[in-house]
Amino acid sequence: MMAISDSISVYRWLRRKRHEKKKTLYKQSWQLVVDPVVLFYSALFVIFCFFIGYDWLKQLLPLVQAREGFVERYVLILPFIIGFNATLQAWTDPCLRFTTSELLLSLLPHSRQSIVKYLIIEKIAVQSIITLCIALFVGILMPFTPSDLLLWTLLYLSSIPLSVLVQWKLFSQNRWMKALAFLFIGGLIPLFFVGTTPLILYSLLLLAVLLILFKKGEPSWDRVAEVNDARVWNMWIVSQMTNVQVKSGRRFGATQNDSEKDRNPDLSVQKLYERIWIGHFRRSSNYICQTIPVLMVITAVVPWQVNWMLVFTLPLAVLIYQEVATGIFADLFQQENAFQSLPIDERNSVSSYLRWVYIGFLPILMAFVGVQWALGEPIVVWVIQLLGISLWVYHDMKKVIHERLKIILKENFFRNEWMRGLGFLILAAGIYHPSFMIFLPLLLLYPNLRARLKPQREMKKPSV
Amino acid sequence: MEKAALVVNRCCVDIRKERILTDIDFQVNQGEILALVGHNGAGKSTLIKAMIGAREKASGTCKIGDYDQDKQYKEYKRSFTNIPEEPVLFSELTVFHHFKLYQKSYNIEEGLFNERVEYYTGAFELTDKMNSFPESLSKGMRQKVQTICALLPDVPIIFIDEPFMGLDVYAGATLEQVLKDKRREGVGFVLTTHQLEKLSTLADQYVMLSNGKVSSKGTVSDFTQLDRRFT
Numbered sequence: 001m002m003a004i005s006d007s008i009s010v011y012r013w014l015r016r017k018r019h020e021k022k023k024t025l026y027k028q029s030w031q032l033v034v035d036p037v038v039l040f041y042s043a044l045f046v047i048f049c050f051f052i053g054y055d056w057l058k059q060l061l062p063l064v065q066a067r068e069g070f071v072e073r074y075v076l077i078l079p080f081i082i083g084f085n086a087t088l089q090a091w092t093d094p095c096l097r098f099t100t101s102e103l104l105l106s107l108l109p110h111s112r113q114s115i116v117k118y119l120i121i122e123k124i125a126v127q128s129i130i131t132l133c134i135a136l137f138v139g140i141l142m143p144f145t146p147s148d149l150l151l152w153t154l155l156y157l158s159s160i161p162l163s164v165l166v167q168w169k170l171f172s173q174n175r176w177m178k179a180l181a182f183l184f185i186g187g188l189i190p191l192f193f194v195g196t197t198p199l200i201l202y203s204l205l206l207l208a209v210l211l212i213l214f215k216k217g218e219p220s221w222d223r224v225a226e227v228n229d230a231r232v233w234n235m236w237i238v239s240q241m242t243n244v245q246v247k248s249g250r251r252f253g254a255t256q257n258d259s260e261k262d263r264n265p266d267l268s269v270q271k272l273y274e275r276i277w278i279g280h281f282r283r284s285s286n287y288i289c290q291t292i293p294v295l296m297v298i299t300a301v302v303p304w305q306v307n308w309m310l311v312f313t314l315p316l317a318v319l320i321y322q323e324v325a326t327g328i329f330a331d332l333f334q335q336e337n338a339f340q341s342l343p344i345d346e347r348n349s350v351s352s353y354l355r356w357v358y359i360g361f362l363p364i365l366m367a368f369v370g371v372q373w374a375l376g377e378p379i380v381v382w383v384i385q386l387l388g389i390s391l392w393v394y395h396d397m398k399k400v401i402h403e404r405l406k407i408i409l410k411e412n413f414f415r416n417e418w419m420r421g422l423g424f425l426i427l428a429a430g431i432y433h434p435s436f437m438i439f440l441p442l443l444l445l446y447p448n449l450r451a452r453l454k455p456q457r458e459m460k461k462p463s464v
Numbered sequence: 465m466e467k468a469a470l471v472v473n474r475c476c477v478d479i480r481k482e483r484i485l486t487d488i489d490f491q492v493n494q495g496e497i498l499a500l501v502g503h504n505g506a507g508k509s510t511l512i513k514a515m516i517g518a519r520e521k522a523s524g525t526c527k528i529g530d531y532d533q534d535k536q537y538k539e540y541k542r543s544f545t546n547i548p549e550e551p552v553l554f555s556e557l558t559v560f561h562h563f564k565l566y567q568k569s570y571n572i573e574e575g576l577f578n579e580r581v582e583y584y585t586g587a588f589e590l591t592d593k594m595n596s597f598p599e600s601l602s603k604g605m606r607q608k609v610q611t612i613c614a615l616l617p618d619v620p621i622i623f624i625d626e627p628f629m630g631l632d633v634y635a636g637a638t639l640e641q642v643l644k645d646k647r648r649e650g651v652g653f654v655l656t657t658h659q660l661e662k663l664s665t666l667a668d669q670y671v672m673l674s675n676g677k678v679s680s681k682g683t684v685s686d687f688t689q690l691d692r693r694f695t
Contacts, residue, residue: 269568272561279556338554338562338613340518341546341623343538343569410537 007110008118014101022233057141065143075151076198079159080188083205086163087182090170092227096123099228103221120164127160162209169212172219184208269345273352280332281356291324292363300367307375315428317364318389322397325357326404333408344409350401357401361393381434388430388437392423395444419443469494469620469652475524477514484510485676488524492652492669494620497643499663499684500656502673508656509549511673512625515654516546528621542570545614549625551606553598559609560594563616570617577616584612587638604630615642622646624655628662640666663687
């Protein structure tokens with residue numbers, strides 16, 4: 001085994017090389033997406049933000065001064081908040097950036113423990129320096145007394161090593177252990193507010209930290225390295241910037257694969273498709289997590305400022321939602337997976353997908369209800385509108401998904417665009433005045449009525 | 465006269481406006497194994513992808529029995545199975561769920577399905593992995609699962625891209641035996657391989673691709689040597 005100093009110097013060389021590579025990668029990503037016009041406007045926006053910030057600060061300072069006594073009273077809560085944050089972060093982030101490179105280095109004659117120790121010391125040192133800088137900055141800008149500021153800074157600095165070690169240790173524990181630590185340390189915060197003696201609370205916190213730190217078991221090196229690889233290389237940012245989806249073996253955090261999934265062998269084909277869709281949604285979570293909040297904002301925030309805009313924003317939100325939903329649907333059958341050759345069960349694939357699509361639309365409906373309620377619309381009005389929107393989304397979504405499947409299966413079909421356009425017009429009119437919503441069921445019934453009437457007309461022809 | 469299971473007629477494939485495959489013509493009869501051979505980058509995998517419909521053709525036709533790939537895509541898709549070079553399994557489904565998905569997709573009768581699952585999982589030594597997720601399987605095991613999935617339905621054609629890649633010697637021997645059994649039942653195979661020694665023992669016909677074109681084809685006994693990329 002090499003001496004620690006040699007291991008550290010090799011490790012630092014390795015990291016320098018990684019930084020160089022990252023720099024090149026970011027440079028390439030930047031060159032791909034940089035737009036001088038956007039850059040100019042962004043710079044202008046930042047300057048405006050500074051002015052706005054300065055203005056806010058002027059208003060904030062007297063407020064902080066008036067509240068200094070309050071801040072002083074609750075200073076002792078800081079270690080609990082930091083500890084709670086560590087237990088929360090431990091679900092997704094191991095805290096120390098131990099990547100595959102470090103793992104491979106530790107397979108050579110370099111001690112893994114010395115690399116980890118170095119990472120811990122470095123992390124604590126960097127965080128401490130940042131804390132001191134922020135404290136200095138706050139001390140200059142804010143009207144805190146030096147003694148208060150010193151107390152805050154010292155408490156924060158002493159909590160950093162504990163938080164780093166707790167997060168690192170807890171990351172590799174099972175979910176029950178994580179949940180227990182999360183609830184226990186989180187539970188100390190309300191106890192502080194109800195007036196429990198700080199000494200007791202600090203003793204409990206210390207006990208919890210010691211139990212976590214002395215719990216036996218090696219870190220899950222593979223998982224730590226896997227999560228850190230994605231973080232260190234900032235794959236999310238790179239894929240966002242370059243629009244290239246970087247494939248990851250596993251998803252992390254809330255979207256990670258659940259190894260304890262139901263293994264029941266007697267699943268119906270509908271259930272099998274549902275599982276496939278859930279996996280597909282996990283892989284498309286970027287789109288979904290961006291689309292739904294944006295559509296909620298379009299539906300609620302804009303009309304909240306200018307109420308008549310709802311006539312445009314709601315149909316637009318419905319249209320965008322449908323387009324994104326059909327896009328995600330089609331993606332599954334166009335990606336490199338078993339469906340490239342496997343025949344698609346049309347009925348089950350569509351019905352299992354639609355169920356999730358309807359659930360996904362609920363937040364947008366809630367945003368609509370919220371804004372109508374905030375605008376003071378009578379309940380009868382928005383209930384009629386809600387029924388109209390639900391009816392339209394239910395029917396049109398089903399139709400567009402079936403159409404998309406027909407395209408995937410290379411089948412010919414007649415796309416009734418004018419009817420769809422008319423549906424959206426009626427939807428907009430129904431938002432303007434709920435009585436227009438009556439035309440939606442009529443429009444949806446029209447093809448059936450026409451189909452019933454058509455043979456009768458044809459039968460009449462010979463007699464003429 | 466032997467009945468054709470698969471007919472590929474003047475098939476051309478473009479990738480980013482560049483012609484990768486030009487006028488590919490061949491036919492696979494029922495109960496016949498056709499080997500696609502060629503140097504790296506000759507277009508074997510691209511041709512398989514075009515035949516299964518994963519890559520659009522620029523022109524030409526592919527027919528399995530009476531089903532044309534462009535005109536009766538749904539029926540065409542139900543007429544073949546495919547074993548890709550890299551296993552493509554769903555991480556959300558267990559091994560048995562994959563078999564179940566194939567059963568439902570190809571309408572395999574329950575009794576026959578159970579019988580075949582039992583036989584193939586025994587032959588490929590996977591009986592203890594039925595409730596495992598693909599993540600917990602080695603690449604060879606995932607390849608075995610993919611192979612079993614493709615062998616479960618009764619289809620006239622099976623496409624296999626590098627059939628023995630990733631399989632251990634026992635699984636390789638089992639697969640060879642299964643292919644021979646299926647051939648006797650009248651199933652046609654299109655397989656790509658770099659293992660030329662397998663050609664003489666397994667294949668009936670060969671089609672050699674060189675730079676995206678058919679450079680020679682015929683019975684395996686006529687096969688002499690592989691064309692090089694640069695001649």
